[in-house]
Amino acid sequence: MNNIIVYCETNGNSVAEVSLELVTKARSLANQLKIDVEGILIGNNLNGLEKELFAHGANIVHKAEDPRLEFYQTLPQSSIVCEIIKKEEPQIGLFGATPAGRDLAPRVASALKSGLTADCTSLEIGEHYEKKTDTTYENLLLQIRPAFGGNIVATIINPDTRPQLATVREGVMRKVELETPLKGKVKNWKVDEIVDKKDFVVEIIERHVEEKKVNIKGSQIVVAGGYGVGSKENFDILFELADVLGGEVGGTRAAVDAGYIHHDRQIGQTGVTVRPKLYIACGISGQIQHRAGMMESSMIISINTDSNAPINSIADYVITGDFMDVVPKMIKYYKKNSK
Amino acid sequence: MKPLKIIVLAKQVPDTRNVGKDAMKADGTVNRAALAAIFNPEDLNALEQALRIKDQVPGSEVHLLTMGPGRAAEVIREGLYRGADGGVLLTDRKFAGSDTLATSYAIATAIGTMEYDVIVAGRQAIDGDTAQVGPQVAEKLTLPQITYVEEIEKIDAKSMTIRRRLDNGVELVKTPFPVLLTVHSSAPACRPRIAKNVMKYKHARTLTELQDASEDYTRMFHDRPYLKITEMGVDDIGADVEALGLSGSPTKVKKIENVVFKAKEAKKIDSVDSDIEELIVELIENHTIG
Numbered sequence: 001m002n003n004i005i006v007y008c009e010t011n012g013n014s015v016a017e018v019s020l021e022l023v024t025k026a027r028s029l030a031n032q033l034k035i036d037v038e039g040i041l042i043g044n045n046l047n048g049l050e051k052e053l054f055a056h057g058a059n060i061v062h063k064a065e066d067p068r069l070e071f072y073q074t075l076p077q078s079s080i081v082c083e084i085i086k087k088e089e090p091q092i093g094l095f096g097a098t099p100a101g102r103d104l105a106p107r108v109a110s111a112l113k114s115g116l117t118a119d120c121t122s123l124e125i126g127e128h129y130e131k132k133t134d135t136t137y138e139n140l141l142l143q144i145r146p147a148f149g150g151n152i153v154a155t156i157i158n159p160d161t162r163p164q165l166a167t168v169r170e171g172v173m174r175k176v177e178l179e180t181p182l183k184g185k186v187k188n189w190k191v192d193e194i195v196d197k198k199d200f201v202v203e204i205i206e207r208h209v210e211e212k213k214v215n216i217k218g219s220q221i222v223v224a225g226g227y228g229v230g231s232k233e234n235f236d237i238l239f240e241l242a243d244v245l246g247g248e249v250g251g252t253r254a255a256v257d258a259g260y261i262h263h264d265r266q267i268g269q270t271g272v273t274v275r276p277k278l279y280i281a282c283g284i285s286g287q288i289q290h291r292a293g294m295m296e297s298s299m300i301i302s303i304n305t306d307s308n309a310p311i312n313s314i315a316d317y318v319i320t321g322d323f324m325d326v327v328p329k330m331i332k333y334y335k336k337n338s339k
Numbered sequence: 340m341k342p343l344k345i346i347v348l349a350k351q352v353p354d355t356r357n358v359g360k361d362a363m364k365a366d367g368t369v370n371r372a373a374l375a376a377i378f379n380p381e382d383l384n385a386l387e388q389a390l391r392i393k394d395q396v397p398g399s400e401v402h403l404l405t406m407g408p409g410r411a412a413e414v415i416r417e418g419l420y421r422g423a424d425g426g427v428l429l430t431d432r433k434f435a436g437s438d439t440l441a442t443s444y445a446i447a448t449a450i451g452t453m454e455y456d457v458i459v460a461g462r463q464a465i466d467g468d469t470a471q472v473g474p475q476v477a478e479k480l481t482l483p484q485i486t487y488v489e490e491i492e493k494i495d496a497k498s499m500t501i502r503r504r505l506d507n508g509v510e511l512v513k514t515p516f517p518v519l520l521t522v523h524s525s526a527p528a529c530r531p532r533i534a535k536n537v538m539k540y541k542h543a544r545t546l547t548e549l550q551d552a553s554e555d556y557t558r559m560f561h562d563r564p565y566l567k568i569t570e571m572g573v574d575d576i577g578a579d580v581e582a583l584g585l586s587g588s589p590t591k592v593k594k595i596e597n598v599v600f601k602a603k604e605a606k607k608i609d610s611v612d613s614d615i616e617e618l619i620v621e622l623i624e625n626h627t628i629g
Contacts, residue, residue, distance in 0.1 A: 153626045319615070
């Protein structure tokens with residue numbers, strides 16, 4: 001009762017990254033609130049997956065196993081998650097902001113008449129004073145998310161309803177294993193007693209897994225490299241930075257023509273136009289054709305050995321130096337300072 | 340097969356995609372007045388799917404339902420221009436301040452007064468990007484929901500076969516009627532306006548719009564009833580006022596911070612550790628990263 005519950009997704013034989021990130025975050029919030037972390041695992045053959053959750057800070061793992069639950073389906077999963085939440089009465093419930101999490105969480109929130117905040121990028125515990133009723137709420141979940149196309153950052157609370165539900169973006173929380181896994185408990189739920197024939201009216205006919213498509217256009221953070229990056233191998237460090245920040249990698253036409261990077265990722269007049277929140281230009285001089293494809297970025301950081309590179313005139317921050325030296329430092333200090 | 344009744348959920352939104360540096364005020368806040376009010380992009384993808392069902396199943400009808408202030412009637416007119424048969428504007432001051440739960444309650448209650456076999460909505464609206472209202476309406480009406488729809492591959496008397504777009508692939512599902520679909524941006528774009536429909540519906544108005552313009556509507560609605568855009572409020576749909584607006588919304592906004600954009604003058608940073616760490620901390624604190 002009153003714990004934090006995390007809906008955990010699986011992909012075949014392991015727990016999804018985002019779910020482990022959430023369990024890690026839940027652990028730190030639970031330490032603050034002096035409560036426990038519970039995980040939910042739904043599927044078929046979930047052998048041993050609870051161990052991954054114990055290793056990241058879960059005290060209790062709820063398992064619902066059934067051959068019919070092999071693949072994610074909205075209705076049975078929703079019935080099961082609602083039943084577990086009704087019985088266990090957590091104060092906080094977290095879901096990944098994945099296709100499944102964003103499909104499931106609103107359905108669950110609607111059934112429980114609970115508040116749900118979508119796509120959080122940060123979660124904190126804090127208090128809230130309500131002037132109208134002169135009430136102070138303590139230990140609320142502060143759900144922080146970008147809104148209005150990323151132009152504002154909103155802090156959302158659910159003062160009166162429980163559980164406080166949120167979906168959290170992938171890759172924004174850090175996944176950390178405990179030094180020694182918790183000796184957790186498993187609670188098995190009888191699926192037949194929860195789901196109904198009506199939960200299976202939608203039938204999955206075919207599933208087709210594809211390689212993930214590059215989506216620089218939709219990315220809020222773009223790390224881009226130019227001819228100055230020098231080689232295909234040197235782009236690896238840009239991919240690492242993008243990965244750490246949850247962004248994508250792009251390149252200039254010169255970098256694409258030189259074969260450093262695939263043309264799917266070309267930004268500029270002959271490539272795609274991006275308007276991310278943050279654009280990090282590495283070794284890019286800033287030809288007008290390239291600038292046309294990125295100048296509407298909300299914030300631009302230019303890293304270049306040439307302090308007079310044309311791109312610096314539209315940059316918000318200019319770092320004069322070699323990206324091979326600067327980018328690893330950015331990665332290091334991001335890891336050190338992010339929650 | 341029997342014709343289908345299709346409802347399209349559409350929303351008028353500020354165009355947050357085109358917030359360039361010019362749409363920001365000097366203090367770094369969003370200049371909302373500078374943003375155009377548009378038909379939510381994925382709701383246009385949804386309208387196209389609805390019109391395709393109508394194309395395939397002769398006699399089917401497409402009606403839009405939008406919730407918003409009076410000016411949102413524009414969304415209905417746009418839908419009529421592109422091939423919809425009618426629309427309802429759900430509007431009432433008592434809806435103001437509704438979060439997704441209260442909104443979905445209002446919309447589901449309104450749908451309860453209408454006939455439907457299929458409800459089609461965009462995956463999410465660009466002002467909030469929550470993607471919650473579709474699934475919540477489905478839950479309130481106890482309908483199955485098919486999210487991230489890319490294409491309806493087959494329709495027969497009892498079911499539809501639908502392709503869904505997932506992060507790492509696609510899924511083909513078969514669903515019975517009635518059902519709620521949310522449509523992904525990777526689905527086909529909406530067909531353009533049809534000149535004949537623009538001519539037919541350009542004078543379509545809500546009663547309030549005509550009253551505001553002091554026009555004689557009795558005669559017009561009598562002669563050409565298709566020009567009347569139905570308005571519904573809390574009393575028309577029989578909703579519980581407590582479950583609407585602020586009182587019906589479990590989530591509250593505690594704080595809003597504008598993402599403040601830096602002045603054009605670039606800040607120079609040395610490539611030494613301390614300066615780079617300072618920059619990273621600043622970016623984390625103003626939520627640009629992390």
